[in-house]
Amino acid sequence: MTILVTGAAGFIGMQVADRLLEDGRAVIGIDNMNDYYAVSLKQDRIADLSRRHGKLFTFTELDFADMGALKDALTDHPVEAIIHLGAQAGVRYSLINPHAYVRSNLAGHVNMLELARERRVRHLVYASSSSVYGGNDILPFRVEDRADHPVSLYAATKRADELMSETYAHLFRVPMTGLRFFTVYGPWGRPDMAMWIFTSKILAGEPIPVFNHGRMQRDFTYIDDIVTGVIACLDNAPHDDGAVKAGGSRAPHRLYNIGNNRPEELMHLIALLEEACGRKAQMDFQPMQPGDVPATYADISAIARDVGFAPATGIELGVPRFVSWYRDYHGIGK
Template sequence: MARVLVTGAVGFIGFHLSKALLENGHDVIGVDNVNSYYDPSLKEARLANIESMLAPSQSFHFYREDITDKAALNAVFQNHEPEIVVNLAAQAGVRYSIEAPQQYIDTNVSGFQNILDACKDYKVKHLLYASSSSVYGNSRTTPFLSSDPVDHPVSMYAATKRMNELMAHVYSNMFGINTTGLRFFTVYGPWGRPDMAPMKFAKSIMEGMPIDVYNNGQHWRDFTYIDDIVNGIMGLLDTLPKPSTQERPNTAEAPFEIFNIGAKKPVHLLSFIECMEVNLGKKAIKNMLPMQPGDVSSTYADVTPLHEKTGYTPTTPLDEGVKRFVNWYNEYYK
C-alpha cells in the first residue's frame, strides 16, 4: 500500500478517487483549495462524505491549500513524503477559459510547475496528472489516438492541458521523473460538477426550464462514467511509464506516457438528453443554439494502449450510468 497525494481531492474525480484509494488500503493525503468556481457546499459535502466513511485503519489527511502556493504545497510534501501523486487540481471549464484565461495560466500552468518541482525535490515514485480530451481540438480523425498530433487546441483550457503534457515530458527527460498523463473523456456520474451538462440538464428539466443545446444537438460525446475513470487511474498507479524501445520507436525517450481514459463509445447529445428524460420522468424543453467558441463537435477515445497495459475495459453502459446519476441527484437535492 502506498502514500498517495491527491490534489483536487474534493473535486468530482478527486473525491471518487480518494474514496477508492482508501477502500483499497492506501494512505491518502488530500489537497484542495475548495474555491468558489462552483458551489463550495458541494465540495464540503464530498469532504464530509469521505470523512464519514473512514474506518479506524484508514488514513486520510486533508489540507485546504492551493497548488499555486509553493511553500504550502512543499510543506505537505515534506510532512508526508508521498510515494505517488495524482494531480487533479485545475481550473476547469472550456467556456470560462474564454472569460478568465489568466486563471488557467495561474492554476493549470504555474500550479502544475509547483507540483513538478515538488515531485522532483521529494523523489516521488510516480506522478499521474489530469489532461483532457480537449487537447485533440476539432480533429476529424476518430477514434482519437494518444499518439495523434495535438497541436491545434481551440480553447485556453485545452492549451493549458497540452502545456501540462509538455512540461511533464521535460521533467521526465531532465530529471527521470515517472509521469503519466490522463486524457479524460466527458466524465459524468454522482457528485458531478454543477457546470457540466448532466447537472445543468437535470436541474433545468426538473424545474421546467429550457436547456441550452449547443451545435443544434449535433454533438457526439464519449460519455464516461466516473467509476470507469477511477478504475483507469487505479490501474496505472503502480504501472510505471516506459521509455521508448525498438518496439516503440515513436514514443518518448523519457519515462513518460499518456493514455486516453474513455468509454470508447460516442453518444449523440440528443440521445443522452433522451436518456436523461426517461430517468427523470420528464421531457426537456430544448433551446437549440449554434456551436460555441472553444467547443468541439465530437470526442471518441481509443483506449487500446491502456487496455494492453492494465486490462482497462469500461463496464458501465450509458443507461445504467445515467440511472445512477439521476438517483443520486434526486436524493442529494431532495
C-alpha cells in the same frame, strides 16, 4: 503507501481518493476550494470522505500554485506517489478568466513536477484532457494524433502540461503518466457539466441549452470506470529502461486516452435523462459555442493493452444512476 491526491474536493479527485482509501491506502488530499462552482458541494465531498475513512484521510485546503504553502503542508508527510487531478476546469470559462488557467494549470503543474522531482516519487499520474485534440476531425482520437491546434486556452494549458511532464520525466527520470479524460459523469459530478445542467433543468421544468442544435457527440465515461483506470495506471508506472518509445521519446512518460470508446448522440442522452427524470425536456437549441467541438471519441487501445482498462458502464446504466444520486443529494422525491 501514502498517496497525494490534488483536487481531492473535485469530482474525480474525491472518487479516486475514496477508492484508494477503501483499498486501505493512506491519502493526503489537497484542494483550494475555489468558487468556480458551489463550494458547498466540495465541502460535502470532503465531509463524506472524512466521515467514512477517518485517520486514513488527511485533507488540507491550499492552492498548489503556491509552492511555499505546498511545501509547508507536506513537510511532515512522506509522499510515495502523486495523483494530480487538481486544475482549473472548463472550456467556456477559459474565455472569461484566462489567468485562473495560467495560475493553476501552468504554474501549479510545474509545482507538482518539482515536488515529484524533489521527493523522488515512484509515479506521478496527472490529468490531461481530450480537449488537446482541438479541431481534429478524424475519429476516434488517437494518442498519436497531432495535438498542436488547441481551440481553447484550457486545451492549450493541458497540452503544455503534457510537454512539461515529458521534459521532467526525461531530465529527472521520474515516471509519469498523463490521462486524456473524455466526458466524465456520475454521482458527485460537476454542476457546470451537461449531465448536471440538463437534469436540474428538466426536473425544474426549465429549458435546457442544446448547443450546435443537438448535433453533438460525446464519449461519456462513467466515474467508476474512470476511477478503475486511474488506479490501474498508478499501479503500473512506466519503466525507465532508456528505450525509444513512440514519437522518439526516451522518457519514462506515457500518455493515454481514458474514455468509454463509444461516442453517444447528445439527443440520445437527453432522451435517457427524460426517461430517468420522468418528464420531457424543453429544449433551447443554440449554435456551437466558441472553443467547443462537435464530437469526441476515444481510441483506448493503448491503455487497454498496457493496464487492462475496459469500461463497463454504458449511459443506459449510468444516466439513471446519476439522476437517482442527484435526487437524493438535493432531496427531490420521485
